[in-house]
Amino acid sequence: MNTDLDISGSRILIVDDARENVRILATILKDVAAVSFSLGGMDALTKAKATLPDLILLDIEMPDMNGHEVIIRLKSDPRTALIPVIFVTSHADVEDEEAGLRLGAIDYITKPFNPAIVRARVSNQLMLRAYAKQLEDLNVELERLATTDSLTGLANRRAFRERMTQELRRLDRYGGEACVMMMDLDHFKSVNDSYGHDAGDAVLREVAERVAGQLRETDTFGRLGGEEFAILAAGTPVDQGALVADRVLRSVREEPVVWNGLEITVTTSVGMTPLRAGDGSIDAALARADQALYASKNAGRDRLEV
Numbered sequence: 001m002n003t004d005l006d007i008s009g010s011r012i013l014i015v016d017d018a019r020e021n022v023r024i025l026a027t028i029l030k031d032v033a034a035v036s037f038s039l040g041g042m043d044a045l046t047k048a049k050a051t052l053p054d055l056i057l058l059d060i061e062m063p064d065m066n067g068h069e070v071i072i073r074l075k076s077d078p079r080t081a082l083i084p085v086i087f088v089t090s091h092a093d094v095e096d097e098e099a100g101l102r103l104g105a106i107d108y109i110t111k112p113f114n115p116a117i118v119r120a121r122v123s124n125q126l127m128l129r130a131y132a133k134q135l136e137d138l139n140v141e142l143e144r145l146a147t148t149d150s151l152t153g154l155a156n157r158r159a160f161r162e163r164m165t166q167e168l169r170r171l172d173r174y175g176g177e178a179c180v181m182m183m184d185l186d187h188f189k190s191v192n193d194s195y196g197h198d199a200g201d202a203v204l205r206e207v208a209e210r211v212a213g214q215l216r217e218t219d220t221f222g223r224l225g226g227e228e229f230a231i232l233a234a235g236t237p238v239d240q241g242a243l244v245a246d247r248v249l250r251s252v253r254e255e256p257v258v259w260n261g262l263e264i265t266v267t268t269s270v271g272m273t274p275l276r277a278g279d280g281s282i283d284a285a286l287a288r289a290d291q292a293l294y295a296s297k298n299a300g301r302d303r304l305e306v
C-alpha cells in the first residue's frame with residue numbers, strides 16, 4: 001500500500017457570487033489542485049452532488065442562497081456530507097466564524113486573500129482528506145483479509161458463519177426457506193500423498209471455482225478449512241437444494257483437474273439440511289449438515305445425503 005499522501009489529483013469547487021474572487025482564488029490554487037467554480041449556492045449544490053469535489057471553498061454572502069444554507073444542505077445529504085468545506089468571507093467577524101464552524105466548516109479564510117496562507121490551508125485540508133481516504137482503503141482491505149480465505153478467495157469460516165447467522169435471524173423474523181450444505185473432498189489425503197501439497201492446493205482452487213459456477217448471487221460459498229466447504233442457499237427449499245447439490249457433485253466429478261500435465265480425478269461428498277426458523281443457533285444446523293455429510297461418506301462418497 002502506498003503511504004505517500006498524494007493530493008495532486010484533488011479537485012476543488014470554489015463558490016462565490018463575485019467573479020473577481022473566483023478568479024483570484026483559482027489563480028492562487030491553480031498549482032495545488034484542479035479547480036472548478038459556481039457563482040451561486042444552488043449551482044454549487046448541483047455541482048457538488050454531480051462532481052463530489054475533495055474540498056469546497058464557500059462564500060457566505062450570496063444572493064440566491066447564503067453559504068450557511070449551502071453547508072446545511074451539503075451536510076444533510078449523505079453523498080456530500082463528508083466533503084470538507086472552508087468558508088471564505090470578508091467579515092472576519094468572530095460570531096460568523098463560530099457559526100460557520102458549528103455548521104461543520106473545517107476552516108476559514110478571509111478576504112483580502114493572502115496567497116501563501118490560502119495555499120497552506122487548502123493543502124492541509126486536502127492532505128487530511130487524502131489521509132482519511134487512505135485509512136478507509138486500509139479498513140476495507142483489513143475487512144477483506146479478515147473475511148476471505150486466501151487460497152480460494154471464498155468466504156472464510158468466520159465470514160460464512162456470520163452470513164449464516166444473519167440468514168437465521170432473517171428466517172426467524174420473516175420466515176422463508178434456506179438450506180445449508182457441507183462438502184468434504186473424498187480421499188483428499190491421497191491427492192496430497194500422490195501428487196504433493198501444491199497439486200492439492202491447485203485442486204482446492206479448481207474445485208472452488210467449479211462449485212462457485214453452479215451457485216447463484218444469493219448463495220454464500222465458503223471454505224470452512226482444509227478440504228471442507230459449505231454452501232448457504234438462501235430462499236431455497238431442500239428439494240431445490242438437492243438439484244444444486246447434484247450440479248455441484250457433477251461439476252467436481254465430470255472432468256479431472258489438470259495440474260502440470262497431470263490429470264487428477266476428484267469427487268466430493270455433500271451433506272445437506274434445511275436451516276430453519278427456530279434452529280436457535282447455526283451450530284444446530286451445522287451439526288445436522290455434518291451428520292448428513294458423515295452419512296454420505298459412509299454410503300460410499302460422491303453423493304448427497306440429507
Ligand code: GH3
Pocket residue numbers: 184185186187188189190192196197198199200201204225226227297301
Ligand atoms: P475422506 O474422503 O474421508 O474425507 O478422506 P480424506 O483423505 O479427504 O480425509 P482426511 O480428513 O483424512 O484428509 C484430509 C486431507 O486434506 C488432509 C490434508 O492433507 C488435506 N488438506 C487439508 N487442508 C489442505 C490444504 O490447505 N491444502 C492441501 N494441499 N491439502 C490440505
Ligand code: MG
Pocket residue numbers: 016017018059060061062
Ligand atoms: Mg458574496
Ligand code: MG
Pocket residue numbers: 184185226227228
Ligand atoms: Mg475433511
Ligand code: MG
Pocket residue numbers: 184185186187188189227
Ligand atoms: Mg475429505
Ligand code: MG
Pocket residue numbers: 290
Ligand atoms: Mg467434519
